Amino acid sequence: MTYFTNIDGKYLRASYLASLRIVKDGKPHTVGETLILPAAKDMRRIDTIASNIEEILISQLKMCSNLSLQVDKSTDITNMAQLLVFIRYDFHNVLNEEIALEKMCWYLYRLSQSYVWKIDRPSIDSTESCAILC
Known part of the structure; x- marks a missing residue:
């Protein structure tokens, strides 16, 4: 059985650009898993925390x-x-x-x-x- 996944164009482009950058630097392909993926997770977490703080601030401003x-x-x-x-x-x-x-x-x-x-x-x-x- 074969499964197909539809990937949005911007995500595919970002993945391609990351792979291209790894190849141009002459790094092993595993650097994407050991360096880029954890950094991307940290960026997502920071963005989530910032959004939560902004929501809290706006809710407090509504009640002040x-x-x-x-x-x-x-x-x-x-x-x-x-x-x-x-x-x-x-x-x-x-x-x-x-x-x-x-x-x-x-x-x-x-x-x-x-x-x-x-x-x-x-x-x-x-x-x-x-x-x-x-």
């Missing part, structure tokens, strides 16, 4: 009474511009502070949507709820 948002630009050691977004909010009478970090300035709009407008509260536009945006 007051929040402040501060936007700032910084430069790292490679002279790459970093966009910093500081969010301070009151959650169950405890002041929490979170930092969102992105490399491109155009990402500010998406950050503001995902962390403020996504909260979906009608009072978020008032000055009582959102204290500072600078």
Whole structure:
């Protein structure tokens, strides 16, 4: 009995590019199992953890009474511009502070949507709820 699997084109291309890179470096084919596969698993786990943290933050922002948002630009050691977004909010009478970090300035709009407008509260536009945006 023969089984067939339908593989999405982007996954097949990624697998091909990884195999091509291994061959070009002259490494044995097992390096894909001992080096690349564990690194890919770690990247997936980090992405999952980041998504969970973002979901927790958004759920806490939906329930908070007051929040402040501060936007700032910084430069790292490679002279790459970093966009910093500081969010301070009151959650169950405890002041929490979170930092969102992105490399491109155009990402500010998406950050503001995902962390403020996504909260979906009608009072978020008032000055009582959102204290500072600078």
